[in-house]
Amino acid sequence: MRISPKMATLLTLSVIMLIAPFFFPSAYYFRIASLVYVNALAVVGVVILTGYAGQISLGHAGFAGIGGYACALAPVYLGLHPAASVVFGALASGVMAWIVGRPILRLKGYYLAVASLGFGILVSMVLTNEIAVTGGPDGMKVADLGLRSWLSERGLSLTNGQFWYTITALLLLAGAWLALNLENSATGRALRALHGSETAAGTVGIDVASAKLTAFIISAVYASVSGSLIALMNRMITPDIAGYMHSIEMVTMAVLGGSASVAGGVFGAAILTLLPQALTSFDQYEQVTLGLIMMLVMIFLRQGLLPGLASLLKGRGA
Amino acid sequence: MTLLTVEGLGIQFGGVKAVNDVGFSLNPGEIVSIIGPNGAGKTTLFNMISGVYTPGAGKVTLAGEDVTGMAPFLLARRGLSRTFQNLQIFQSMSVLENVMSGFHLRERGSVLADLFAWPTARRRARAAEGDARKLLERVGLERAAEREAGSLSYGSLKRLEIARALALDPRLLLLDEPAAGCNAVETEEIDHLIEEIAKAGTAILLVEHDMKMVMRISKHIVVLDHGEKIAEGEPAVVSRDPRVIEAYLGAQAKDKAMGEEAGHAEH
Amino acid sequence: MADFMQFALSGVTVGAVYALIALGFTIIYNASDVVNFAQGEFVMLGGMGTVFAHQAGLPLPLAALLAIALTAMIGIIFNRLAIETARNAPVVSLIIITIGASIFIQGVVQIVFGKQIYRLPSFSGDTPIPLFGANILPQSLWVIAGAIIVFIALWLFFTRTMTGRAVLATSNNRLAAQLVGINTNFMMTLSFGVSAAIGALAGVLVSPITLTSYQVGVPLALKGFAAAMLGGMGNPKGALVGGILLGLLESFTAGYLSSHYKDAVAFIVILVLLSVKPQGLFGTKTVNRV
Numbered sequence: 001m002r003i004s005p006k007m008a009t010l011l012t013l014s015v016i017m018l019i020a021p022f023f024f025p026s027a028y029y030f031r032i033a034s035l036v037y038v039n040a041l042a043v044v045g046v047v048i049l050t051g052y053a054g055q056i057s058l059g060h061a062g063f064a065g066i067g068g069y070a071c072a073l074a075p076v077y078l079g080l081h082p083a084a085s086v087v088f089g090a091l092a093s094g095v096m097a098w099i100v101g102r103p104i105l106r107l108k109g110y111y112l113a114v115a116s117l118g119f120g121i122l123v124s125m126v127l128t129n130e131i132a133v134t135g136g137p138d139g140m141k142v143a144d145l146g147l148r149s150w151l152s153e154r155g156l157s158l159t160n161g162q163f164w165y166t167i168t169a170l171l172l173l174a175g176a177w178l179a180l181n182l183e184n185s186a187t188g189r190a191l192r193a194l195h196g197s198e199t200a201a202g203t204v205g206i207d208v209a210s211a212k213l214t215a216f217i218i219s220a221v222y223a224s225v226s227g228s229l230i231a232l233m234n235r236m237i238t239p240d241i242a243g244y245m246h247s248i249e250m251v252t253m254a255v256l257g258g259s260a261s262v263a264g265g266v267f268g269a270a271i272l273t274l275l276p277q278a279l280t281s282f283d284q285y286e287q288v289t290l291g292l293i294m295m296l297v298m299i300f301l302r303q304g305l306l307p308g309l310a311s312l313l314k315g316r317g318a
Numbered sequence: 319m320t321l322l323t324v325e326g327l328g329i330q331f332g333g334v335k336a337v338n339d340v341g342f343s344l345n346p347g348e349i350v351s352i353i354g355p356n357g358a359g360k361t362t363l364f365n366m367i368s369g370v371y372t373p374g375a376g377k378v379t380l381a382g383e384d385v386t387g388m389a390p391f392l393l394a395r396r397g398l399s400r401t402f403q404n405l406q407i408f409q410s411m412s413v414l415e416n417v418m419s420g421f422h423l424r425e426r427g428s429v430l431a432d433l434f435a436w437p438t439a440r441r442r443a444r445a446a447e448g449d450a451r452k453l454l455e456r457v458g459l460e461r462a463a464e465r466e467a468g469s470l471s472y473g474s475l476k477r478l479e480i481a482r483a484l485a486l487d488p489r490l491l492l493l494d495e496p497a498a499g500c501n502a503v504e505t506e507e508i509d510h511l512i513e514e515i516a517k518a519g520t521a522i523l524l525v526e527h528d529m530k531m532v533m534r535i536s537k538h539i540v541v542l543d544h545g546e547k548i549a550e551g552e553p554a555v556v557s558r559d560p561r562v563i564e565a566y567l568g569a570q571a572k573d574k575a576m577g578e579e580a581g582h583a584e585h
Numbered sequence: 586m587a588d589f590m591q592f593a594l595s596g597v598t599v600g601a602v603y604a605l606i607a608l609g610f611t612i613i614y615n616a617s618d619v620v621n622f623a624q625g626e627f628v629m630l631g632g633m634g635t636v637f638a639h640q641a642g643l644p645l646p647l648a649a650l651l652a653i654a655l656t657a658m659i660g661i662i663f664n665r666l667a668i669e670t671a672r673n674a675p676v677v678s679l680i681i682i683t684i685g686a687s688i689f690i691q692g693v694v695q696i697v698f699g700k701q702i703y704r705l706p707s708f709s710g711d712t713p714i715p716l717f718g719a720n721i722l723p724q725s726l727w728v729i730a731g732a733i734i735v736f737i738a739l740w741l742f743f744t745r746t747m748t749g750r751a752v753l754a755t756s757n758n759r760l761a762a763q764l765v766g767i768n769t770n771f772m773m774t775l776s777f778g779v780s781a782a783i784g785a786l787a788g789v790l791v792s793p794i795t796l797t798s799y800q801v802g803v804p805l806a807l808k809g810f811a812a813a814m815l816g817g818m819g820n821p822k823g824a825l826v827g828g829i830l831l832g833l834l835e836s837f838t839a840g841y842l843s844s845h846y847k848d849a850v851a852f853i854v855i856l857v858l859l860s861v862k863p864q865g866l867f868g869t870k871t872v873n874r875v
Contacts, residue, residue: 291689
């Protein structure tokens with residue numbers, strides 16, 4: 001049986017997720033790997049928006065902020081279970097994306113970039129300024145998900161690191177599966193078509209504005225769930241999650257690895273999450289490196305690293 | 319019953335009348351050609367009928383409904399489909415996917431079904447794929463199905479675009495220079511294809527420079543010059559019209575002097 | 586009433602800075618259709634450059650001139666190395682390139698000059714001048730005068746000089762401009778140089794009032810951009826009016842509503858504008874040709 005690209009991506013991802021823990025030198029690495037998966041989840045959303053549909057958002061951290069703070073606030077104010085808060089945050093993000101995106105996505109070019117950027121900054125401003133509710137710049141505590149103790153009562157005891165590794169890995173797999181399903185569906189094809197030519201997409205009956213809006217909402221939900229996971233995993237949250245730099249990082253991860261495919265996005269997320277960990281004195285040079293990577297990749301490897309590497313390997317093989 | 323009626327259609331760009339007061343009509347299964355020298359406003363007229371430009375004046379009626387200035391995707395839903403003079407292909411998608419996108423209106427369903435790959439979504443996709451392969455066979459591109467569209471030759475892309483437009487099963491098909499850049503064999507193939515489509519009941523509006531083809535397959539010809547209709551009628555009548563000959567031959571002589579590129583600068 | 590005047594005056598001052606930044610956006614946008622997200626870094630470089638040249642012993646005017654010249658050079662280099670190389674790239678790529686440049690420049694400045702906040706001495710002292718029943722800082726007058734002079738100079742340049750018209754022609758249709766003998770590469774270089782210089786000038790003028798550090802660029806760029814959109818992208822008159830209007834809106838918001846959300850005004854303006862009137866106050870709709 002021939003393996004479809006979709007199955008290949010999912011299998012590779014699962015194998016890596018299963019094998020990686022055997023090579024972790026310390027428990028700390030479970031946490032780093034979980035961060036990779038959480039970031040990758042958000043980036044898969046960016047792949048749908050930017051890679052499939054060719055639209056760029058510079059405010060996706062705003063949705064991560066909504067998802068994150070939903071987990072912090074909904075249990076306190078609405079009495080929701082943290083897990084339900086994740087869903088609540090995702091719904092709220094979807095609705096916000098609809099409100100922000102609906103008027104903007106009729107326009108072409110850089111308008112979405114600017115509008116989303118404005119939206120992201122507004123969210124982070126509210127989170128920073130409404131100290132009475134959000135705790136301001138210092139952030140606030142987040143309730144325990146409770147699932148780990150539930151599991152250990154039933155005989156499955158995991159360390160905190162192992163637990164979050166499992167949760168984030170499973171959710172990333174689910175997210176990747178959904179995005180890959182979408183890629184080769186009517187909706188996904190419509191998105192990739194309008195990416196190629198909005199005019200032609202219109203002539204085959206694709207409602208370009210509403211297709212873009214669909215992509216924007218779906219990707220907002222990805223960012224939101226990713227934000228929720230960060231909050232639940234860290235048991236606390238600060239407005240940084242909604243910051244401009246976080247938005248930029250998401251986009252950069254996607255385009256660095258190759259935003260056209262889920263595999264590329266995940267690859268980019270892994271590199272940009274691991275790089276700062278690998279270079280201990282990286283802190284001071286983080287910005288310079290990030291900026292340089294963004295420029296170089298877009299100028300010389302517009303398709304991203306993964307497609308670039310793939311074509312290099314193909315060239316060798318032939 | 320008349321399928322398409324165009325009345326008094328006009329548009330200006332920066333004060334210049336690109337198309338002025340053009341009218342004609344079209345019946346199901348009929349092939350009508352729009353001819354005229356470069357810059358006569360043929361593509362602009364196409365763009366207005368197909369909703370890419372909003373007309374400044376006039377009215378477009380499709381099957382009895384006023385569709386003036388309606389967005390292209392809504393016109394597609396009413397059975398109007400088109401190709402482009404300068405090709406609008408989804409370059410990074412495969413040849414097959416390009417044609418499948420033409421089945422969008424038939425294939426689309428709920429986004430949730432697509433996300434979760436529910437059986438309904440997979441069934442829709444399979445049906446679209448099967449029909450797309452049939453269309454590729456019809457235009458002779460079945461062996462290129464899995465290739466990236468961007469890697470095809472110009473002539474093949476022209477046929478791919480026709481296949482994609484046919485996927486909509488249109489009542490009215492607008493073809494903007496389908497044979498431009500094709501060799502004699504390819505032109506003849508396209509020629510046959512167009513007649514076949516018309517025979518199946520689809521009305522065809524054609525802009526084409528290949529006069530042999532136009533004269534042979536059109537039932538009716540509309541001649542534009544400087545954005546205005548200067549003549550219309552059966553091929554035999556139009557080709558003898560002194561105004562047409564003057565506008566056409568005069569301009570053609572000029573065109574020859576200026577080179578073929580001028581064709582791409584027209585709007 | 587005195588309050589109102591005071592808010593109005595400070596609004597016009599800030600607005601003049603936004604107008605300068607918006608004008609910088611406009612020039613690059615007109616020449617290349619690129620929305621330069623690194624525009625704010627030019628402002629930052631102007632201010633920081635002057636601070637350090639001044640600290641190194643240069644007299645203030647000379648330090649400012651040096652900083653502006655250096656920033657213009659950086660703008661030109663940026664165009665040559667990044668924008669020209671990536672010609673024909675899709676909008677998404679160009680946006681990422683200019684954001685990358687913005688982050689890169691910030692990073693370099695942070696490594697070289699550190700994260701401290703710096704102050705530049707005012708050009709003509711700090712004694713407030715009474716005006717319409719309120720007070721205005723002499724430095725504010727410098728800022729406002731700077732914006733007006735740059736606007737007039739640009740307006741004359743684009744409407745009265747061959748070079749200015751050539752820049753506009755380049756943006757309208759690069760190929761056609763080349764065919765009629767315009768050196769389009771030079772026009773791009775010129776636009777980035779001039780735009781960077783204007784940004785740097787804004788930085789020099791405003792630093793005595795607002796202080797400066799490696800990260801002042803991004804918020805300024807965003808507000809300048811909001812101003813440019815408010816006026817209508819690509820329109821110098823729009824940039825000027827949009828800048829002043831945004832400055833006033835911010836100042837009144839801070840004065841009468843909430844100083845916390847003063848910075849939110851620009852983004853609310855962007856969001857509302859894009860929903861209601863995306864072409865801005867003075868912009869025109871464009872036809873997309875196929």
